[in-house]
Amino acid sequence: MPTAEFDDVLAALDAGRRSRRTVMSTSADRAARQVREEVVEGRLRSGTRLPEERLAAAIGVSRNTLREALSQLVAERILVREPNRGVVVATPGPDDIRDLYAVRIVVEPGALEHGPGLTDARLAALRAAVDEGRAALANDDLDGVASANQHFHRAVVAVARSPRLDALMDLLLAEMRLVFHSMGDPGAFHTPYLEDNARICDLLEAGDRDAAARHLAGYLSRARDHLLGAASGRG
Amino acid sequence: MPTAEFDDVLAALDAGRRSRRTVMSTSADRAARQVREEVVEGRLRSGTRLPEERLAAAIGVSRNTLREALSQLVAERILVREPNRGVVVATPGPDDIRDLYAVRIVVEPGALEHGPGLTDARLAALRAAVDEGRAALANDDLDGVASANQHFHRAVVAVARSPRLDALMDLLLAEMRLVFHSMGDPGAFHTPYLEDNARICDLLEAGDRDAAARHLAGYLSRARDHLLGAASGRG
């Protein structure tokens, strides 16, 4: 009896079952993911209404199931529910931008300064995000720059080694993408901050976490004002 | 034509309509609120399963509607969904405690240090929470002490003047209550920290925000270890 092999297979199957369960999850989650994707990718623009019946048919789930998905996205502030009128893609205003940056200015520098997970691997991830952004810029790939920027900030928060903060940051970044889309993001918005990211990397590699955190806080409030100016100009 | 007055009335009515809509909200939200209340008040204890049919009947709402409510609470991490087995009241473990405090250690001192809303009114609210806690302690009202402590930390985050951070803190505090209940909270847990809260108030009133933030961070990590010790002892 090759018990060892057999137990391995058993464990593998169990892992497969578990992951399939959490990956596939319920169809409500899948529907939520699909709609979220459409929104953050900008294919569903701010203010567009999402009629339940048609959307449910399009995704291929029941209206009840879709409602569960929509409720979740409303909780994430990606959609807004107007009672008796349905859900629409949120249109973040100046207050939202201020609030988003208020959270980021508390969370991101805090993670850099006090996070217990500033390992070599995570430093490398930060540096990689910077390189990714530079490479994208060299290719005139503005979407790539924006994407790399998100990777950078996600990596910043990862230093806190907190699943809850990671999840929070994902929500914030999704909302940020909505902000950019809702103001017809040229995508060029992020390029000036690439060098700030690089500087933060330098400071961290030099071991000066306080300075890195301060630089990040300052750069975030600069970016907020930059964004607010652009929003009032266009929005 | 008193247009100015009229417009004021108009705006007031509009605000009323908006608030009534969000206050009454849907019955799914009401159901979620009821279940959440039962959980954070400790009447539904960790690990108890919540069969959809009976619960729906008890609340007086359809099973579909209840499912929307439960999904929301699962997203808040107050309940856990076990696929095909239903939802149960979450039982936070040591990892959850560590994570909760990781978030708090980033958010709360950050709010004290950098929050733009440290007005006299908010300082008074902090001081009031301290007084409330002392009064409760004098009355041997341990629940009152715990409640006052929550008020204090909510007031701390309020300094950031960020609706999103306020909402986040509410979630964290709800989870904290679940932690305390799940380890048979004696309620006495909070009393040693009353004086820390008072000290933080003193420092803030003296204008030393940095020191206040540092003290809060230190006290939070002390509380975390205290709690982890108690949890491994009993849990």
Place this chain on the structure above:
DNA sequence: ATTGCCGGATTGTTCAACAACTGCCATGCT
């Protein structure tokens, strides 16, 4: 131009149903 009203469309909510899955018990086999 404002008001009042009606019809179409959509949401909020319920009910009933069914397949898939879980846990458990009893059956049967060794």
Place this chain on the structure above:
DNA sequence: AGCATGGCAGTTGTTGAACAATCCGGCAAT
């Protein structure tokens, strides 16, 4: 006795249809 098999009841995941309440647009009437 001990163990696997299979069936059985109970729950969940999901669907479809229904209905009142509400909202929007237009149309008529004043």
